Structures are given as structure tokens and as C-alpha cells.
Amino acid sequence: MTVIKQDDLIQSVADALQYISYYHPVDFIQSMHEAYLREESPAAKDAIAQILINSRMCATGHRPICQDTGIVTVFVRVGMNVQWDSQMSLDDMINEGVRRAYTHPDNVLRASILADPAGKRKNTKDNTPAVIHYSIVPGDTVEIDVAAKGGGSENKSKMAMLNPSDSIVDWVLKTVPTMGAGWCPPGMLGIGIGGTAEKAALMAKEVLMESIDIHELQARGPQNRAEELRLEIFEKVNQLGIGAQGLGGLTTVLDIKIKDYPTHAASLPVCMIPNCAATRHVHFTLDGTGPAKLAAPSLDAYPEIVWEAGPSARRVDLNSITPEEVASWKPGETLLLNGKMLTGRDAAHKRMCEMLNNGEQLPVDLKGRFIYYVGPVDPVRDEVVGPAGPTTATRMDKFTRQILEATGLLGMIGKSERGPIAIEAIKDNKAVYLMAVGGAAYLVAQAIKQAKVLAFEELGMEAIYEFDVKDMPVTVAVDSLGDSVHISGPQIWHDKIVKSLAVEV
Structure with a gap:
């Protein structure tokens, strides 16, 4: 009979979360490097380079890979012969570790968890509680998977209740x-197939x-x-040409993971959940001998890549920027801010929008300025700020027109594409949207x-x-005319891939 001590579990969870905040899984590093070597799209190759350098x-600086240090998800498999030496519940032990x-x-990690999600949305200040899943299994150990999933x-994440005769591949594509x-x-x-709606989602997560092993399967x-x-979904998703950061390229997914479960004769539940460029998870086992020991990956696992902006990159002075200068920028151009x-x-x-609606003066003058969509990690030691990569820009789309027209804001910086309403507002106001690489937060900082x-x-x-x-690298993603690289880039690379496949045949 194995006895698991309270402090051993708490310490193991805490150590695991610190570990995954700054160490990518080695299989992920290797797969990203393979994608980097294979990539032909300059913009996508540049983005992957920044992610690998970051x-x-x-790994060497022991600071978070991404400023979004995630919502903690824990899978716990408790052996039936395990006993606990603890005054706390298992939930409480895990949350104390968090x-x-x-x-x-x-290495302070960003607290992103908000209580009362449909109301006051108040930050819990310590990123608790975790989302915890249990199963009771044969054996005398406790096996735990810990992940930190960015927003x-x-x-x-996508969920569908398909008809039994529907094509899962078509739905994914x-x-x-x-x-x-x-x-x-x-x-x-990650794709979960079968069971019920909640079972499909659980399996997808x-x-x-699991480790990246698509090449072994091939x-x-x-x-x-x-x-x-x-194999089919892996091949066909990459043929879409979406590419790194959605800029267009050869690699959109590194692997496709599928788990299935028996389902009702009338049902075909499917859930698809992506893991990002800040993939963070680790597995450990407690056997009663003390806290889990997690070995640091060798630095030999990390490729030596040097990022260079290139001779065509423009240096931009935000303190003296003019609308005329912004109007000269072209989609896909690299800027150093x-x-x-x-x-x-x-x-x-x-x-800010509530204040504008109430006729109140904003506390900051936005006229002619640039705003960066970011929620940084708190600094430690001599840092002026912790890891500070961009957040998803589309969440600000609904505010964009009002902010641009009411304040004279000139430009925005964020991650990923802008939606139609934001692009139209950018075009109408001769503004600009710049993209920083998601998953390169420490490098950006x-x-x-x-x-x-x-x-x-x-x-x-x-x-x-x-x-x-100083010299913060960004890409012109939507120019003052409303042209978006997130629309043109994937289309160009999809067409190139289709053409190359036709030649091969």
C-alpha cells in the first residue's frame, strides 16, 4: 500500500507548473525546428525563428514562454491501492500547488483566472482554481498530467454534434x-470523437x-x-496554407491527436481543441518516495538560430510618427518600433468605451499614439517588465471603430488577424494594425x-x-488601405501548395 504525503503532491504540482512555464517539451522543440527548416514562406519562417529563439x-532565463501563463488543467489517475497522508482534499492540495x-x-507567473465569470470577473490573484479531472485506476501510484493552457x-476550441453519416475530415477542414x-x-x-458532448471535449483536451509522433505514424x-x-487530417490541414501565425506557409499543424469513445447510434460528437506555440504540459508519477523529480532538458535540444530583421526592415520612431508615414507602410513589411x-x-x-459613452475624459490621450494589446507578466529582479507578448487582437474588434474615431489613435499592435469590422474601421480612419509574434513573449520583452x-x-x-x-519587431498586418496579410498570405500559400501537388501527380 503506497502512502502519498500531502506536501509531496503540493510540491510536485508547484514544481511542474514552474517547469512548464519555461521549458517546452523536447518533442515540440524538435518538431518546430523541422518545420523551420522545411518552411519556404519568409514571414512564417521568421515567426517560427522567433518562437524557437524565445x-x-x-529555458536559460527561467522566465515564461508566453505572458499568458494559462489556466491550469490537471488529469489525475489515482491507483486503487493508494492511501493519503493529508489533512486536505485532493482538490485543495492541487490548488495549493498552483x-x-x-x-x-x-518566477512570478501571470494570474489570469477570474471568479464570477458572468458577473464581476474578479481576479483570484493566484491563478486558482485549477480545472481537475480524476480517474481511479488499478495500481499503487498516482499519475498526474499538468498543463497550462493559454486563453x-x-x-x-470547437464542438459539433455531427450526424453519424457526416465526414469528420470535412468538418475539420x-x-x-x-x-x-x-x-x-x-x-x-486534439480531437475527441464519440461519447457525449462533454466526453468528446474531455478527450480532445x-x-x-501526448508526445508529437506523427512522423513515426507516417x-x-x-x-x-x-x-x-x-494522417489524413494532418496532410489536408497543412495543405490549407494557413502557416505560422496565420501568415501563410507550409506548416499549420505539427501533429493531429485523436481519442475516441463509443457513442450513441444517433450521435457523432466531435470536439477539436488546439495547442498553441506555447505548448506546456508535463507528466509525473508519485510512488510514495517523495516529490516528483523533473529533469531539465539539455540545451543541445534547442537549435542555434539567430534572428535578423533583414535589410528591408524599417526603423520607426513612435514619438514622431505621422499619418503620412503610416500610409507608406505595406502589408507584410517588417518594422522595428x-x-x-x-x-x-x-x-x-x-x-474607455464606457467613459466615452458617458462623456468623460479618458485618463490617457491616445491621439497619434499606438496601443499594444498585452497583459504582461510582473517583473522580477532587474526586469522593467516580465514577458510581454501580444494577445489575440480580434477580441478588441468591437471597440476598434469607436476608439479610432473618438480618440485619434493611429495604430494597434496585437496577435493574429483582425475581423471585417475592425479592418473596415482601420481603412476608414487611415490607421494601421501591426502583428507581433505570439509565443515569443520573453523575446519581445x-x-x-x-x-x-x-x-x-x-x-x-x-x-x-x-x-x-527599442527595435521591437512587428509585421504590418493591416495597412491603412485595409489590406490584410492574414487574408492574402494563406491564399497565396494554399494556391502554391495545390499547384505543387498537381505537379507531383
């Missing part, structure tokens, strides 16, 4: 383009804990229908030389900051 920096991990003074990818780039491709797609061939689907920018995301935009809160301090990471940046 990954190595985080609390310790996210408030660790040497950008989690928000792109129709659905993936609707997900945009907010899930930070390339990543993995759980299967994302080499040996499928042995069942689920493996046949994995210098000077002062503001920050603001969901809560700040909502607050190196460009931030000063940071101070200007307004809405009570919103925490959602407050309005002023950043002083």
Missing part, C-alpha cells in the same frame, strides 16, 4: 480556417498531453481508423526598456501601461 531564452507556483518570487488557443490565427499556429489539434502506417484520420507606446486590452478597452502604469491600475495586468521600446 524558447531557448526562457498557488505556490504562480506566486513564486523568482488564445483555448478560445478557439471547414472549421480550422474559422479559428483564425489566435491559437498561434503551428501547434497541435486529454489527448493533447513511417509505420496506420493500424486503425483513428490513425487513418490523424522605437519610442513610447501604450498598452491596453479587453478590460481597458471596455472601460527584451525590447521594452521602460514600463510604467498610466491608468486603471486596479485592473492589474490589464491596466494601461506606457512602454518605451
Whole structure:
């Protein structure tokens, strides 16, 4: 009979969450490097390079891969012969581990969890509670998978109750383009098939804990229908040409994971959940001998890649920027931003629009300024700000026209594409939208030389900051004429891929 001590489980969960905040799984690093070597799209190759450089920096600096350090999901398989030496419930032990991990003074992680989600949405301050799933299994150990899932990818989860005669492949191919780039491709797609609605969703999330092995499956061939689907979906999703960060390219997914379960004769539940470029998960086992020990990956696993902006990159002075200069920028162009920018995301935009509706003066003058959609991690040691990568820009689409027209804001910076209403507002106001690479938060933070809160301090990471940046790399994603690289890029690469396949045949 194995006895698991309370402190061992708490410490193991805390250590695991710190570990995955700065270490990618080695299989993910290797797969991303293969995608980098294979990629022919310059924009996509550049984005993957930034993600890989960021990954190595985080491994050596022990700081978060992404500023969104995620909602914690835990899968616990408890052996039937296990006993507990604990005064706390298993839920409470796991949440205490989360609390310790996210408030660790040497590597503070961003608290993103809000209580009363349909009401006051008040931050719990320590990222608790986790989402916990249990199963009781034979044996005398406790096996745990810990993951930290970012909101950008989690928000792109899709669910459908298909008819039994419907094609799952067709549904996936129709659905993936609707997900945009907010899930930070390339990543993995977890697909749960069968059971009931909630079972399909649970399987889709759980299967994302598995290692990337699609190339091994390609080499040996499928042995069942689920493996046949994995190979078919992997090939056909990559043929869509969506590419890294949705910029167009050869690699949109690194792997397709599928788990299925018997279902009702009248049903075909399917759920698809993406993992992003900040894929974070780890597995450990408790056997009664103490806390889990997690070995750091060798730095040899990380490729040596040097990022260069290239000779065509423009340096931009945000302190003296003019509408005429903005109008000269072209879609897909690389810019290096210098000077002062503001920050603001969901809560700040909502607050500003409410103030404008009430005839109140905003606490910050936005005229001629650029605003960066970001919720940074708190700084530690000598940092001016913690990891500060972009958040998904489409969440600000509904505020865009009012902010542009009421304030004279000149430009926005975020992650992924903009929707039709935002693009139209950008075009009408001769503004611009710039894209920073999602999943490269620590790398981006190196460009931030000063940071101070200007307004809405009570919103925490959602407050309005002023950043002083030096050579922060961005891509012109929507120009002042309303042309979007997230529309043109994938179409160009889809056409190239289709043409190359036709030549091969």
C-alpha cells in the first residue's frame, strides 16, 4: 500500500507548473525546428525563428514562454491501492500547488483566472482554481498530467454534434480556417470523437498531453481508423496554407491527436481543441518516495538560430510618427518600433468605451499614439517588465471603430488577424494594425526598456501601461488601405501548395 504525503503532491504540482512555464517539451522543440527548416514562406519562417529563439531564452532565463501563463488543467489517475497522508482534499492540495507556483518570487507567473465569470470577473490573484479531472485506476501510484493552457488557443476550441453519416475530415477542414490565427499556429489539434458532448471535449483536451509522433505514424502506417484520420487530417490541414501565425506557409499543424469513445447510434460528437506555440504540459508519477523529480532538458535540444530583421526592415520612431508615414507602410513589411507606446486590452478597452459613452475624459490621450494589446507578466529582479507578448487582437474588434474615431489613435499592435469590422474601421480612419509574434513573449520583452502604469491600475495586468521600446519587431498586418496579410498570405500559400501537388501527380 503506497502512502502519498500531502506536501509531496503540493510540491510536485508547484514544481511542474514552474517547469512548464519555461521549458517546452523536447518533442515540440524538435518538431518546430523541422518545420523551420522545411518552411519556404519568409514571414512564417521568421515567426517560427522567433518562437524557437524565445524558447531557448526562457529555458536559460527561467522566465515564461508566453505572458499568458494559462489556466491550469490537471488529469489525475489515482491507483486503487493508494492511501493519503493529508489533512486536505485532493482538490485543495492541487490548488495549493498552483498557488505556490504562480506566486513564486523568482518566477512570478501571470494570474489570469477570474471568479464570477458572468458577473464581476474578479481576479483570484493566484491563478486558482485549477480545472481537475480524476480517474481511479488499478495500481499503487498516482499519475498526474499538468498543463497550462493559454486563453488564445483555448478560445478557439470547437464542438459539433455531427450526424453519424457526416465526414469528420470535412468538418475539420471547414472549421480550422474559422479559428483564425489566435491559437498561434503551428501547434497541435486534439480531437475527441464519440461519447457525449462533454466526453468528446474531455478527450480532445486529454489527448493533447501526448508526445508529437506523427512522423513515426507516417513511417509505420496506420493500424486503425483513428490513425487513418490523424494522417489524413494532418496532410489536408497543412495543405490549407494557413502557416505560422496565420501568415501563410507550409506548416499549420505539427501533429493531429485523436481519442475516441463509443457513442450513441444517433450521435457523432466531435470536439477539436488546439495547442498553441506555447505548448506546456508535463507528466509525473508519485510512488510514495517523495516529490516528483523533473529533469531539465539539455540545451543541445534547442537549435542555434539567430534572428535578423533583414535589410528591408524599417526603423520607426513612435514619438514622431505621422499619418503620412503610416500610409507608406505595406502589408507584410517588417518594422522595428522605437519610442513610447501604450498598452491596453479587453478590460481597458471596455472601460474607455464606457467613459466615452458617458462623456468623460479618458485618463490617457491616445491621439497619434499606438496601443499594444498585452497583459504582461510582473517583473522580477532587474526586469522593467516580465514577458510581454501580444494577445489575440480580434477580441478588441468591437471597440476598434469607436476608439479610432473618438480618440485619434493611429495604430494597434496585437496577435493574429483582425475581423471585417475592425479592418473596415482601420481603412476608414487611415490607421494601421501591426502583428507581433505570439509565443515569443520573453523575446519581445527584451525590447521594452521602460514600463510604467498610466491608468486603471486596479485592473492589474490589464491596466494601461506606457512602454518605451527599442527595435521591437512587428509585421504590418493591416495597412491603412485595409489590406490584410492574414487574408492574402494563406491564399497565396494554399494556391502554391495545390499547384505543387498537381505537379507531383
